[in-house]
Amino acid sequence: MRSLQSRHHNNCPRCPVVGxxxxxxxxxxxxxxxxxxVRIARELCRGHAPNLVNRRxxxxxxxxxxxxxxxxxxLPIALGPGIMATFPSGCGMPVIDGNHRAARALRKRHEFxxxxxxESETLELMRRSMVRSIADYYWERMLHSQPHPxxxxxxxxx
Ligand SMILES: [Zn+2]
Numbered sequence: 479m480r481s482l483q484s485r486h487h488n489n490c491p492r493c494p495v496v497g498x499x500x501x502x503x504x505x506x507x508x509x510x511x512x513x514x515x516v517r518i519a520r521e522l523c524r525g526h527a528p529n530l531v532n533r534r535x536x537x538x539x540x541x542x543x544x545x546x547x548x549x550x551x552x553l554p555i556a557l558g559p560g561i562m563a564t565f566p567s568g569c570g571m572p573v574i575d576g577n578h579r580a581a582r583a584l585r586k587r588h589e590f591x592x593x594x595x596x597e598s599e600t601l602e603l604m605r606r607s608m609v610r611s612i613a614d615y616y617w618e619r620m621l622h623s624q625p626h627p628x629x630x631x632x633x634x635x636x
Contacts, residue, residue: 484496484498487552488548488549488552490546490548490549490552492546492549492552492578493549493552502517504516504517505517506607507572507574507575507577509572509574511612511616512604512608512613512616513604513607513608514563514574514603514604514607515603515606515607516561516574516575518603518606518607519561519563519574519575519595519603520561520575522595522599522602522603523561523593523594523595523599526593526594526595527593528558528559528591528592528593529562529591529592529593529594530589530590530591531560531562531573531580531589531590531591531592533584533590536573536580536584536590537584539572539573539580540577540580540581540584543573543577543581544577545577545578545581546578547581549578550578550581550582550585553578553579553582557576557579559576559590559591559592559593560573560575560576560577560579560580560590560591560592560593561573561574561575561576561592561593561594561595562574562592562593562594562595563595563599563600563603564594564595564596564597564599564600565597565600565620566597566617566620566621567620567621567622567623567624569620569623571594573592576590576592580592601613601617604616604617
């Protein structure tokens with residue numbers, strides 16, 4: 479018997495499931511051992527003004543991000559700014575929401591804007607997105623680390 483499979487728009491796993499577009503699901507961005515709940519990130523950046531993101535660091539970030547280029551073409555034309563987090567000790571400013579939007583902006587040579595969570599908001603987000611003691615453990619490790627030229631490349635606000 480064939481199981482009923484949910485079908486995504488454009489047959490793309492990153493696109494919404496047909497008929498379930500309005501059902502809210504928690505979306506997570508994962509970076510190495512870290513997890514960021516995108517819904518909570520959006521809540522934390524309410525009231526922030528978007529920042530223009532510098533093209534050069536964004537390009538090196540996107541080179542390392544997992545971009546599904548087919549999905550880039552599926553994005554609605556008008557989408558809001560992305561979200562960037564801020565790690566302590568210069569450990570980087572990852573784009574945790576809007577990587578495909580950023581990739582499209584780079585390809586079309588458009589500007590890309592993002593809301594930037596500061597360090598305390600980033601720590602709060604991590605604590606609410608993963609086991610708190612694990613979030614604190616990685617935060618402590620970053621706090622005591624020295625920035626290194628081979629670090630994961632990072633986005634950067636202008
Ligand atoms: Zn798609």
